[in-house]
Amino acid sequence: MTTTLIVILSLGYLGMLFAIAYWADRRADQNRSVISNATIYALSLAVYCTAWTFYGSVGRAAATGVGFLPIYLGPTLIAALWGTLLLKMVRVSKSQRITSIADFIASRYGKSHLLGGIVTIIAVLGIVPYIALQLKAISRSFTILLTYPEVTMPNATDSLPLLQDTTLYVALLLALFTILFGTRHLDASERHEGMVAAIAFESIVKLVAFIAVGLFVTFQLHDGFTDLFDKAETAGILNPLIVDGMDGYENWFSLTLLSALAVMMLPRQFQVAVVENSSEHHLRRAIWLFPLYLFLINIFVIPIALAGQLTFAGADVDADTFVLTLPMAYHQSTLTLLAFLGGLSAATGMVIVETIALSTMVCNDLVMPVLLRRWKQIPPNADLSQLLLRIRRGAILLILLLGFLYFRLAGEAYALVSIGLISFSAVAQFAPAMIIGLYWRGGTRDGALAGLLSGFSIWIYTLLLPSFAKSGWLPVGLLEDGPFGIELLKPQALFGLTGLNEITHCLFWSMTLNIGTYILFSFWRTPRVNEATQATLFVDALKHQRFLGVGLWRGTAEIDELLHLAERFLGARRAQAVFQAYATRRKIQGIKQLPADAETVHFAETLLAGAIGSASARVMVSSVTAEESLGMDxxxxxxxxxxxxxxxxxxxxxxxxxxxxxxxxxxxxxxxxxxxxxxxxxxxxxxxxxxxxxxxxxxxxxxxxxxxxxxxxxxxxxxxxxxxxxxxxxxxxxxxxxxxxxxxxGRADWNAEDVDLLEVVEQALASTEQLFAERGTQVIRETPNSACMVTGDRDRLMQVLVNLLSNANKFVSEKSGIVCVGLHTYHDRYEISVADNGTGIAADELPNIFEKFRQAGTASNKPIGTGLGLPISKRIIEHLGGRLWAESDAENGAIFTFAIPKKQNDALPPGETHAEKDSDRG
Amino acid sequence: MNRSIRTRQRLVGVSLLGLLFYFSPILTLFDKTTEWAGFPISYLYLFGVWLALILLAAWMVEGRKP
CATH class of the missing domain: 1.10.287.130 (Signal transduction histidine kinase, dimerisation/phosphotransfer (DHp) domain)
Structure with missing residues (x-):
């Protein structure tokens, strides 16, 4: 194939991406966003799959069997936690207009410039090898394609003079393309709808290309999976053992953990997952769709690796290139070009998003703080939005050139996967500060600084330096004998720790030190006011529905100053439009009428934070307002x-x-x-x-x-x-x-006198004697011999007893009636009961008989009487401190009983009795 | 709200299930060269569990719409 054809194809593909992005941007301007869609969101997350996945997975599978899988299992396992973890990150970032992972960490620890700068440096240095990997993939696939259909491996490129190195031109072209793509204008929210649309499209291209090659290899070259496995078995290249491929289960676990952290911490993943997220609801689908994408793109990795080994047995063909070289070897020109485009899309997607994310960080967290420090003396009046754009463009170019430099220095010494893992290990250093900081209020800026610096130092020492040493840029003696011959400090066997692969080795030491110092330094002192504020906003992000930043500012400000500030960074037209929209939202006529209150200041600050980072926005806003500092309390x-x-x-x-x-x-x-x-x-x-x-x-x-x-x-x-x-x-x-x-x-007259109940019974019986005699009722008396003294009203007690006796007489039948009067002594009371053998009281009437005018019996056989006798009796007994109740069953008549407490001073010694009686009278 | 919290907790369960299948001694039971229906059993196990976890998560997230 000719260079021209391939170059035209590549440029055509990039042009198409650009068209998609342009179209999506236009739609966004018209408020008809194409990317506001859960599926597009999940597809854009697949920017995770880079050239490393596209070419490198096969290379790793050829070497280790299933050793490539942890890189995709980790994201699958952590994606299930996105419902809380990623949701929290998205919500915090939206409310604080956080635009990069550096901004996120800086914001969490009190909007610290220093922290943001360090995160940026770690990210840039850590990602550079990864970008080098993409450049290497593109230039190699390009070079291999040139010899189509002859499969020859290109010589090591570092032997080429600089200007003949394809990689340089690839880097420059990608820089130009990214600049056109990501920094056409400065957006206050740093969202790039066009870029996301293009990335989602690229995700489809690389998936289709890879699966097409996989289908061709499995079903065209061979008779399906089982046939392929059989042939591989026969050839002795099938290595299905996990433990063999991974050199042990520790590495299996550590690589999964590493990729789980990386999928959240990589700047480009943060960019698409958090910054470009247009709705929290999109997270739900990504939780399963993104892992499903990873699953699909990995199904054919092993078949391609096996088929490649079978086809190129004995030939010098790098397994990293099988996806491309297999279709070439079988003269499939269309499929070859599709595979090339798939690799190109995987690489460009990564480079575009990663460099845009990094350039934002470099601009907001590295360059701006320095500029702001200088501007304290010289306040310029120029429109700074153009300057911001220029800084970002410069950063993009610089990052790609750094990638190229790393590629020239160390790129050839490593397979694609190993380079990728080096970058993963670097960004994994953000995890403690990010994730622990999201759930633990106690983390401080010092802790985060210490953790990041120590973890990153370990990374440099155990991964970056060895990668230079292996490529001959540093003496190999460093690896074999340790620095100055000190064995304990050997970079790849630190403190004598051996038996792990270099990635696991680095991950163990760096994470131990990172988390350890983070916690230790956080315990050192209590969080300061701004740290505590931000900690609460982050940790409680899912609790506060409205962001609280508004309440955390007090002072005086001028609306003109704020607007002017925004104009300088966003451009006059854009700033005024945003302010006008804000005024309309607050139902205020014009910008000039806006009150310069805490809410407006907060609005201006978050607006600026979107453009220049939260730490710088804080500094800028406080430079034009007179703030009163709030105390910790x-x-x-x-x-x-x-x-x-x-x-x-x-x-x-x-x-x-x-x-x-x-x-x-x-x-x-x-x-x-x-x-x-x-x-x-x-x-x-x-x-x-x-x-x-x-x-x-x-x-x-x-x-x-x-x-x-x-x-x-x-x-x-x-x-x-x-x-x-x-x-x-x-x-x-x-x-x-x-x-x-x-x-x-309660107006009745009561006599309180000593009454002998025996006497009362006697008298009552005497006065009713005639009544009983008239009806021929027999009266039985059961009374003790001694006196039964109570305190009460003799006449009233008589009234009660006579009432009960005459009632009993009324209900017994003539001539055969028996009424029994009993007086019983208990330790605290006397009970007098009147029992008869009359008609008794029906069970449902029993509760009512003490109510007024409720007489027992039906209307027809209503007995003679007023119906007030029992209610009065009950009240009398209750007034005397006793109780009156009735028991009955239809056959044996009724028993009415009342209890009266014994005379109280019976129980008391005589002396006290008199005293009490005296006081009662007094 | 309650429903989404429950879904989140179930998803954490999916994650734990994945940890169990991939990082416990259960894995070693399948880490053998034995073949099953022409496939190495370790491949079948790794990819099968993976797909099952994804489908489980998908069912939890999408299959419970009101």
Whole structure:
């Protein structure tokens, strides 16, 4: 194939990417975003699969069997945690306009310039080998393709003069392309919709290309998977053992852990997953779609590796190139070009996103702080947005040239996968500061600094220096004998630790030191105000729905100053548009009318943070406003407000529950009152009814006597007798009603005297003797011999007992009735019971018989009486401190019993009795 | 809200399940050269568990829409 064809194809492909990006940007400007879609989001995350995956996985599979898998299992396992972990990162970043991983870590530890700068340096140095890897992949695939269909491995490129090295031109071309792509204008939110659309497209291209090669190899060259495995088995190249390929399970585990951390910490992953995220809801699909993508792109890795080894057995063909060289060897020109484009898309996708992310970091966290320090003396009036763009473009070019430099220095000494793992180990150093910082408030800036620096130093010593040494740039003696011949300090067997591969070795030492110093230095001192503030905002990100930054500023500001500041960094037109939108959101007419309050200052700061990083934005905003510093207590109070609000709502809930309970009680009380009201009405109507009956007969007989003077004397006497007895009944009724009313209202006269119950029984029986005799009722008496003294009202007690006795007499049948009166002594009370063998009381009537006018028996056999006797008796006994109750069953009649407490001073010594009695009288 | 918290916790379970299958002695049971239906059993195990975890997560996230 000719150079021209390949170059035209490559440029055509890049042009298409550019068209897609341009189209997506236009759509975004029209508010019809194409990337606001969960599937596109998941596809854009697949920028994780670079040329390393596309070419390198096969190389690693050829060497180690399943050794390439941990790189994809790690992301799969951690993706399941994104529902909390990544969600938290996205929410924090959105509320604080965080635009890079350096900004994130700097913000978390009190918007520290120093921390942001160090993270940036680590990221750039750590990612450079990774970019070198992509350059190497592109230039090698290009060189191999040139000899189509002859498969020849290119010579080591470092023998070529600089200007003849294809890699240099690839680097320059990619730099130009990325600059056009990512820094056409300065966006306040640092989101690149066009780039994301192009990346998602590239993800599809590389997946399709890889699967196409895989299908060709498996089903065209061979008879499916089993055939391929059989042939490999026969050839003795099948190595399905995990432990063999990985040199042990430690490496298997450590590589999975490493890739799980890297998929969150790589600047380009942070860029697409957090910064470019357009909606939190997209995370849900990415949790499974992204791992599914990784699964699909890995299905054919082993078949391609095996087929390559079978095809090129004995020939000098690098396994890293099988994806390309297999179609070449079988003269599949279209498939070869597709594979080349797949590799190109994997490499360009990575380079574009990674360099854009890194350039943002270099600009915001490395260059801006230095410039801001200088501008403290010379405040320039120029539009700085152009300067920012120029810084970023310069950074992109610089990073790609650094990648090229690393490629020239060390690139040939390593396989693709190993270079990638070196970068993974570098960015994994961010994990403690990032992840622990998201869940632990106690982490401080010092801790993060110490952790990052120590971990990164270990990385340089155990991975970067050996990579230079292996490529001959440093003396090999360093690796074999240790520095100055000190064996314990051998970079790849630090402190004598052997038996691990170099990546696991580095990961172990760097993470141990990183986490250890992070925690140790964090314990050293308590967090400062700004650290505590940011810590709370980060740790509680999922709790605070609205960001709290607003409340954390106090001072005076001018709206003109803020607008002017924003104009300098964003350009006048864009800044005014954003401010106008903000004013509209706050329902304020124009920018000039905006109040320069805490909310506006916060808005301006986050706006700037999007453009120049949070730490620099903090410095800039405080330079144009007069701030009052808040004390630690105040800040904590404000932050506590949120938790207070939660506490309030909890309390409110409790209060409303209490209210509900009170309402329920009130309702019950109301029902009882209504019931009482009804009872009162019933009582009134019963009383009037009871009064009317005797009144009516009195009146009737009086009228007869009045109207007819001729009535016989006998008749007249009978009528007068009825009138007299009805009048007596009437007055008895009236007396009882009055009596009851008196007792109930507490106005009754009570005598408190010593009463002998024995006497009371005696007298009651005497006064009812005639009644019993009339009905022929037999009376049995069970009483003790000694006196039973109680304190009470003799007449009242008599009234009760007589009432019970006469009731009993009413319910027994004539001639055969038996009434038994008993007086029993208990240690604290006496009980007097009146039992009869009458009709008894039905069980459902029992609870009601002490109510007014409720007489036992049905209406037809209603006994003679007022219906007030029992209610009065019950109240009398209760007033005397006792209890009156009834028991009954239909066959054996009823038993009414009342208990009266014993006279109290019986139990007391005489002296005290008198004193008490005296005081009672006094 | 409760539902999404429950989903999140279930997903953590998926992750733990993955740790169990890939990093416990269970793995060594399948780390053999034995073949099953023409496939090396270790390949089948690694890819099979992987796909099962992905489908489980997908079912939890997508299959429970209100």
């Amino acid at each position: 105040e800040v904590l109070n404000i932050l506590d407000e949120a938790s207070q609000i939660r506490a309030y709502s909890h309390e409110l809930e409790k209060k409303s529950q209490e209210l509900e309970a009170a309402t329920r009680e009130l309702k019950e009380a109301n029902e009882r009152l209504q019931e009482l009201d009804r009872v009162k009405d019933d009582f009134m109507s019963s009383v009037t009814h009871e009064l009317r009956t005797p009144l009516a007969s009195i009146r009737a007989f009086s009228e007869i006597l009045n109207d007819d003077p001729e009535i016989e004397l006998n008749e007249r006497r009978r009528f007068l007798g009825i009138i007299v007895s009805e009048t007596k009944r009437l007055s008895r009724l009236v007396n009882q009603v009055l009596d009851l009313a008196k007792i109930e209202s």
